Amino acid sequence: MIVGLVFFALGVLVIADTIRLGAGWARDGPQAGYFPLRIGVLIAVCSIIVVVQAYRRKSDTRVFVEWSKLVPVGKILLPLILYIAAMQYVGLYVASTLFVGGLMRWLGRYSWTKVIIVPLIMSGIIFWLFEYQFAVPLPKGPLEQWFGY
Amino acid sequence: MTTLIGLAKGAGLAALFAATLWTPAWAWEPTKPVEIIVPAGAGGASDQMARVLQNVIGKHKLMKQPVIIQLKGGSSGGEGIMDAKMSAGDPNKILIAHSAIYTLPLATDLAFSWRDLTPVALIAMDEFILWVNSDTPYKTPQEYLAAVKAQPEAFKMGGTGSKREDHIITAAIEKAQNVKFTYIPYKSGGEISTQLVGKHIDSDVNNPSESVAQWRAGQVRTLCVFDDKRMPFKTKVTSDQSWGDIPTCKESGLDVQYLMLRGIFLPGGATADQIAFYVDLFKKIVATPEWREYVDTNALKETFLTGAAFRKFLEEDEKRHRELMTSAGFVAVK
Amino acid sequence: MDELRLLLNGFGVVLTWYNVMLMMIGIIIGVIVGVLPGLGGPNGVAILLPLTFSMEPTSAIILLSCIYWGALFGGAITSILFNIPGEAWSVATTFDGYPMAQQGRAGAALTSAFTGSFFGALSGVLLITFVAPIIANFALRFGPPEFFAVYLLTFCSFIGTGKEDKAKIVISICIGLALAAVGMDTISGQLRLTFGQNLLLRGFDFLVVVIGLFGIGEILVTMEEGLAFKGKNPDMDLKVVLKTWAQLPRYWLTLIRSAVVGCWLGVTPGGAIAASFMGYGLAKKFSRNPAGFGKGAIEGVIAPETAAHAAGTSALLPMLTLGIPGSGTAAVLLGGLMIWGLQPGPLLFVEHKDFVWGLIASMYLGNIAGLIVVLSTVPLFAAILRIPFSIIAPMILVACAVGAYTVHGTMFDVWIMLLFGIVGYFLKKLDFPLAPLVLALVLGDRAEDAFRQTMLGSRGALGVFWSNGLVGTITTLALIILVWPLVSQLVARWRGRPDAVGPGA
Numbered sequence: 004m005i006v007g008l009v010f011f012a013l014g015v016l017v018i019a020d021t022i023r024l025g026a027g028w029a030r031d032g033p034q035a036g037y038f039p040l041r042i043g044v045l046i047a048v049c050s051i052i053v054v055v056q057a058y059r060r061k062s063d064t065r066v067f068v069e070w071s072k073l074v075p076v077g078k079i080l081l082p083l084i085l086y087i088a089a090m091q092y093v094g095l096y097v098a099s100t101l102f103v104g105g106l107m108r109w110l111g112r113y114s115w116t117k118v119i120i121v122p123l124i125m126s127g128i129i130f131w132l133f134e135y136q137f138a139v140p141l142p143k144g145p146l147e148q149w150f151g152y
Numbered sequence: 153m154t155t156l157i158g159l160a161k162g163a164g165l166a167a168l169f170a171a172t173l174w175t176p177a178w179a180w181e182p183t184k185p186v187e188i189i190v191p192a193g194a195g196g197a198s199d200q201m202a203r204v205l206q207n208v209i210g211k212h213k214l215m216k217q218p219v220i221i222q223l224k225g226g227s228s229g230g231e232g233i234m235d236a237k238m239s240a241g242d243p244n245k246i247l248i249a250h251s252a253i254y255t256l257p258l259a260t261d262l263a264f265s266w267r268d269l270t271p272v273a274l275i276a277m278d279e280f281i282l283w284v285n286s287d288t289p290y291k292t293p294q295e296y297l298a299a300v301k302a303q304p305e306a307f308k309m310g311g312t313g314s315k316r317e318d319h320i321i322t323a324a325i326e327k328a329q330n331v332k333f334t335y336i337p338y339k340s341g342g343e344i345s346t347q348l349v350g351k352h353i354d355s356d357v358n359n360p361s362e363s364v365a366q367w368r369a370g371q372v373r374t375l376c377v378f379d380d381k382r383m384p385f386k387t388k389v390t391s392d393q394s395w396g397d398i399p400t401c402k403e404s405g406l407d408v409q410y411l412m413l414r415g416i417f418l419p420g421g422a423t424a425d426q427i428a429f430y431v432d433l434f435k436k437i438v439a440t441p442e443w444r445e446y447v448d449t450n451a452l453k454e455t456f457l458t459g460a461a462f463r464k465f466l467e468e469d470e471k472r473h474r475e476l477m478t479s480a481g482f483v484a485v486k
Numbered sequence: 487m488d489e490l491r492l493l494l495n496g497f498g499v500v501l502t503w504y505n506v507m508l509m510m511i512g513i514i515i516g517v518i519v520g521v522l523p524g525l526g527g528p529n530g531v532a533i534l535l536p537l538t539f540s541m542e543p544t545s546a547i548i549l550l551s552c553i554y555w556g557a558l559f560g561g562a563i564t565s566i567l568f569n570i571p572g573e574a575w576s577v578a579t580t581f582d583g584y585p586m587a588q589q590g591r592a593g594a595a596l597t598s599a600f601t602g603s604f605f606g607a608l609s610g611v612l613l614i615t616f617v618a619p620i621i622a623n624f625a626l627r628f629g630p631p632e633f634f635a636v637y638l639l640t641f642c643s644f645i646g647t648g649k650e651d652k653a654k655i656v657i658s659i660c661i662g663l664a665l666a667a668v669g670m671d672t673i674s675g676q677l678r679l680t681f682g683q684n685l686l687l688r689g690f691d692f693l694v695v696v697i698g699l700f701g702i703g704e705i706l707v708t709m710e711e712g713l714a715f716k717g718k719n720p721d722m723d724l725k726v727v728l729k730t731w732a733q734l735p736r737y738w739l740t741l742i743r744s745a746v747v748g749c750w751l752g753v754t755p756g757g758a759i760a761a762s763f764m765g766y767g768l769a770k771k772f773s774r775n776p777a778g779f780g781k782g783a784i785e786g787v788i789a790p791e792t793a794a795h796a797a798g799t800s801a802l803l804p805m806l807t808l809g810i811p812g813s814g815t816a817a818v819l820l821g822g823l824m825i826w827g828l829q830p831g832p833l834l835f836v837e838h839k840d841f842v843w844g845l846i847a848s849m850y851l852g853n854i855a856g857l858i859v860v861l862s863t864v865p866l867f868a869a870i871l872r873i874p875f876s877i878i879a880p881m882i883l884v885a886c887a888v889g890a891y892t893v894h895g896t897m898f899d900v901w902i903m904l905l906f907g908i909v910g911y912f913l914k915k916l917d918f919p920l921a922p923l924v925l926a927l928v929l930g931d932r933a934e935d936a937f938r939q940t941m942l943g944s945r946g947a948l949g950v951f952w953s954n955g956l957v958g959t960i961t962t963l964a965l966i967i968l969v970w971p972l973v974s975q976l977v978a979r980w981r982g983r984p985d986a987v988g989p990g991a
Contacts, residue, residue: 305945314671334945336942336943337939342820
């Protein structure tokens, strides 16, 4: 139901911007906002339908995610958020090594040797592939700069 | 933002470090792979130019660092030019600019001006030609425009995007000759060229390189070029015509001129040493045989301006775009 | 049979050790860029383009086109194994490929995907070999109304059979359309839905959204359901290839239908992406067992792959004969041709016979080589599924992040990917269908552009969609397909109760 409301808000947002652009049907066809406006309205209307449906169905009280199930999801989601945040500061390679290593240890309980070796090999491969073979620069941090990249 | 500054600082330190090691000929040299930002899609004219630059730099070893091409063609190139703006202080990025640097901020509420960047060099200009399908009877712009005049809005002019160079030229023709086209925006010059051959549009103002294949095959016909002089190329392109044989629009009685810049910019805040390095680099590039061949095959207008002359050009070109766009009603109400 | 003589001549040009070696290298690089999300055919070709400037044009195009074949093959691998489409045209492959992998039939899924791809490519090459000039002229007949009709047909063939809640399908489509509208509007040159944010100028890149929705979303769902892939022990023996092959002749109709759809969409620059969706949609509509789709139907893998590969191959046709690229990769190849001093276009076939027929010959050989390479790796890739989840999951997430970053080279896209990962998770939990969203995101703005170009041309008259035989046929076909399930339902009901009086009768 909350999702429905979020969609409703999204629809309203779309409507607001498209009205600014002019959403009419000009003499030579639709204007820039013509389709987005209808889309916005449709999103809003359908989200209301979904909300109403959800309200009616309340009798079956099916909780969509149990709290206990959110824990494992969070277990990977939170590190992922941290990982992406860290990427901006320490670069992709360092962040990825820590991320994979950390999750292997935390979720998989692997031995420290594996936890250290596997992610390092992985980062090495990514580095070789992207920086050398494809010449596609990935975000780098202080460590890589220290090595001269 | 902090990361960018950090990067820039790091780059500066590394440059110092490098300077003491290799004693290069220049006070400054790129310290990381140089990114060429292409504010256009894959395979388009800007992309091709970037690949030629990459090729020339690599082949003649004009730079120690490799060149990387980043395509940022979102929003008619707005993505690319904003990326250049946001990269202020990073001397390892260059932008291949086209007229979007004026038209985008005017047509939309995009907060950008070329003054946010550091102009390096104008390396070429794009010519524009008025094309029609070979099956039509029109041989001169006057014949064609007389037909357009007789039936306002019945003729379809195809062009790349809206409120950009092709649209501006169309509006200028309309104003100069008091005619009215139906302008249909497409995504790329190649697409337009095919649409003209398929007779879905009646004319277009493509660059030479965008329509040369169809011209050689005899599917499209040139009416005139939007320049003050004829193009200098004498080699026959079709069985009996060279680019130089195309009359200018002015000599055919259509007084409209338009050329589009192909300029190199550094992000804002580049130092004198950095600018000097790139100016020298591009001087070397435009002197190579590969570049000459590229200019010839694509019938670009050879131009090379740097420093104050380039700035003056930009000021005037921007003023001209503002006038053209204002009279065409393309300027966004802010 | 002038073509055959020229083709044999072409084989003569191509079959040198040097060229065969380039072919193998090209295929392997192609598979790698195809597998890595974010890097795709266009990137692979673009990156190697500078290396080829010093080569002979024929060798260069062999290397680059083989990267293209490799990428077409490789895109299917991650879609099937991890639900992450490596390429935009592999999205439809995930719908049934991933469920197959979860049921322990990864090997069978990969084999049928590769074989379908091969079949599609072969159809494309045959088309190029024998009817290039006719087809090229056909492509010229496509103006804005025709393009819109094609997009309409794609939408209609894909939508309409969904079992999900109708309101949810509509929301899904609309969100896709709204996302597609973000950025510059081609027709008016205005910025839409960017709210003054520079980062939104680019719009939402399809690949970034898809990596998030499918890749990240899937990992989150899997986490919730326990720490393991649901996959049983995968079949990872080369025998699976033969076993799958034995089944394939049964789906000859699907193969041919998809190949035709693919060839057609490749030639008219509708692209491989539209082809894969349309191939899937049609296979589902005409299948004897439509309920099995989405749950691991082998047809659901064959159909999109065959169509995508047929489209990808025949996209080279308009590039060579007209000088217009039918796909992103073709666009980059086109740039390459010009740098080598070859002018693609109507005269290429006349002026550079050796080059053109060498290229066509290399298409046959390249695809055979590609099929051998990828089939021999089936057990290897299937074995990846045996790696414990706690190792492979973080690595997949890293691959997703790398992929999202490389598409445009900005961190912002990685955040967008994360956002869509979470959105994807919730949508999946709430039974919102994701496929319509993705389809709308890919085709939404193109369809809108085509529609508005048409309206500009016709000055607002809708009749233009029936103004000539071609566009009228496609539009009508689209509408028939759209209402088909409704009609067949009515027919079924009417037959089921022959004595009952139908409404309004």
